[in-house]
Amino acid sequence: AQSVAQPEDQVNVAEGNPLTVKCTYSVSGNPYLFWYVQYPNRGLQFLLKYITGDNLVKGSYGFEAEFNKSQTSFHLKKPSALVSDSALYFCAVRGVTGGGNKLTFGTGTQLKVEL
Amino acid sequence: DTEVTQTPKHLVMGMTNKKSLKCEQHMGHRAMYWYKQKAKKPPELMFVYSYEKLSINESVPSRFSPECPNSSLLNLHLHALQPEDSALYLCASSQVTGTRETQYFGPGTRLLVL
Numbered sequence: 001a002q003s004v005a006q007p008e009d010q011v012n013v014a015e016g017n018p019l020t021v022k023c024t025y026s027v028s029g030n031p032y033l034f035w036y037v038q039y040p041n042r043g044l045q046f047l048l049k050y051i052t053g054d055n056l057v058k059g060s061y062g063f064e065a066e067f068n069k070s071q072t073s074f075h076l077k078k079p080s081a082l083v084s085d086s087a088l089y090f091c092a093v094r095g096v097t098g099g100g101n102k103l104t105f106g107t108g109t110q111l112k113v114e115l
Numbered sequence: 116d117t118e119v120t121q122t123p124k125h126l127v128m129g130m131t132n133k134k135s136l137k138c139e140q141h142m143g144h145r146a147m148y149w150y151k152q153k154a155k156k157p158p159e160l161m162f163v164y165s166y167e168k169l170s171i172n173e174s175v176p177s178r179f180s181p182e183c184p185n186s187s188l189l190n191l192h193l194h195a196l197q198p199e200d201s202a203l204y205l206c207a208s209s210q211v212t213g214t215r216e217t218q219y220f221g222p223g224t225r226l227l228v229l
Contacts (some may be wrong), residue, residue, distance in 0.1 A: 049217055
């Protein structure tokens, strides 16, 4: 079975500071990892994904994520946070096994960026 | 363009009503999905359509009935719902079903069952 853990329910960051939202995964075989963001009363917006290749993945809105196979992690990062980054962030994993290539989401991390 | 549209945005229905949710995409995607999301929780997969055929039903109660009339449209027919079915219903699409494929989500329909 595949799973994703987001250990922090909430992350608070001051505007202008770097931010990290943590994600660890468990999957048989090669992992395919995704980050989505959800603003209040909105659907999920795709940020970035790791399929293969370079461990540092760049995505939308200045976000990037670092894939670390030995630590089974895929943390989301941004060098300088904005108040407008405040939202709910979901990490998701897809494995070759585990039910028809199903996308499995983490429980979400609420990011709050304050002035 | 990675747009998935959903109508209506909001829906209030009684437990005896019949209503439908609609989802549309014009990206040429051949896989479409319905998810249910409760507040502050991750989306839960309900159904997957691949090339207009139902490929996954995650043991969803029969009061939810999906339909894929063509490759651009996905409907979710609702009948005799319960108050606990109140949630945000999200539609998504991807090029095809597959581990590398990115799913693109619509804005959702917020459903309230009274």
